[in-house]
Amino acid sequence: MAADAYLKRPLDRFRSFETKDVDEARQIVGRHFCSHRLDRASASGRFDACQNRLAGQHLSLNYIRYGADVSIEPGELTDFYLIQVPLRGSADISNGRQSLVSTPKLASVLNPDRHTTMRWHAGCEQILLQIDRAFLHAVAEKMAGLPLARIRFAAGLDLARTDVAAWSRCFRGLVQAVEAGEAFDSGDQRRQRLLEEALVGSLLACQANTASSLLERRESGAAPAILKRARTFIQERFRDEIGLLDISAHAGTTPRNLQILFKREYGTGPVQQLHDTRLAYARHLLLADADSLSIAEIAEASGHRHFGRFSVGYKKRFGESPRDTRSARLFS
Template identity: 65%
Template sequence: MFFLNGEGFDGMLSCMISQLSGKTPLDRYRCFETLDVDEARDIVARHFCNHRLELASADARFDACQNRVAGRHLSLNYLRYGADVSIDPGELADFYLIQIPIAGTAEVANGHQYVSSDTRTATLLNPDRHTKMQWHAGCEQVLLQIERAFVRQIAVRMAGTELGPIRFNAKLDLTQPELARWSRRLRGLFKGAEAGEVFSNKNDRCQDLLEEMLVASLLDSQPNTVSPMLGRTSSGATPAIVKRATEMIYERFQEDISLLDISSHSGTTPRNLQLLFKREFGRSPIQYLQSIRLAYARHLLISGSDSLTIAEVADMSGHRHFGRFSVAYRRCFDETPRETRRYQKFR
């Protein structure tokens, strides 16, 4: 198996940019190597999107190279330009793009977020935010391109409900434990592709599972607008009664449901359901229901659904009394719904 668990990210990078035989990551999947700016722009645009690519200096030595292998819903890439270049793709529209420098540095703006990127700080470009970049001379990056629709598909399956826009924090701190583990999974895909074990059409089901795992772990590891909806608590030892209750809560939290509704659906008494929830989650079924409603309200607010009023957010998340919703929201998140919406515009 090609997943490695014991090495840090620096080890990953040294392996990926091993200079044995002068190879680059994914060397067997070379797309192009050119000294011509226009040629590089045209070929990269075919794989990503139309963009502006300009040299910072007319005297700079341009030396572009791209290696690329595509899977079912994502692609792995290696890219360099050699010289200082400015890149303006605007909005990516149909895909998310993760960029990890394996050498050198870059400056990246995605919407309101600005990131100085290096071998420990990667970037994640949201498709509905304008992007501008400056790759400095000597910058080499590995890139993960993921279909926007695929990310939504996985997120909806994880959350168990329909979701608004999905946007990530543009800065990936690869020194954080969860993202370090995720980066090792990505390394596994690169090494598997280089060895011909994945991205080879030998086993489509295996490829699907690997891609699903990578995207699901990214949604779990990197802060995003659906994070409040992904903290669903479950246990393999959960009694069937509790499983039926939680399934009903997730499916119908937007409706007016009562403790009696939940207990009847679960096949037990309200009192017994209370005792089971206290033992399993440390809270009552109604408190559990309220936590799901508040998490969904927060998702709507931070996902940028500006067309919705606060009252509409309250109603869509199952809250029928606006005043009580505001009080409960502030108690849970230490800020008002309006503050969440206002702060999100600058995050």
């Protein structure tokens, strides 16, 4: 590839390094991400590594190329998620049991608690979003309105899907805004946090993950205070033995009126929302903590007191049994 092909790349104002030395590239990238193995995977091609990088409060924007065919093994990322969007070329990605060939049509999401290996083929260039693990978890809990277990994503981010494509445009738009000096340097910490929360929140909403069943946004900003109190009570107490009378008493209205308001706003009743919340939380635990909890323990932890009714209700809601969900290991 001609040398001038590399003259202008995303985030060029924020050059971290450019080198033809493999050891130097490994050392500098390792400081920004984590220690890792970096080796040439073939003798052909010119190693010409470059990283552009700008860090925000809880995430960083990056552009990386290596030029030559390289193998990369960071193991577990531990403290951060990494979204990699190829601009050119391709990369073989393995994160835990999930593997894919990443291209400009299929980005990758690396989960921090799964062993990762990669091979970036010659000519591969990517923009990367590094997200602090604790921050993403906090955003997910804020969206769900309740405490969550482990968050893991599906590794393949399909950029042809409408919602994912919209997220990708936001990500690329942020990179362009940074390049134009319109983001990340205002000194307004609240604005920066809101920007980062919006980007991470939309990723959680569009990309399949262990908490997806709990992240569906159903409440409108104009919902009556009675409904907001009722939904908050359901989210906080769904593990307990509560029913319609408890919910309506907390909301400050009659059971009949609460049912009417729920039906009008959500198309379902408050007791059904209670059951849906319990089932969604059970699915979250089955996907996130399948190795540490038995199905019976998950049923109890999600507020189900009768195991048989739990299994029947779960299959009706999700089209598969709890055992099937656990055995599938979708995000392992």
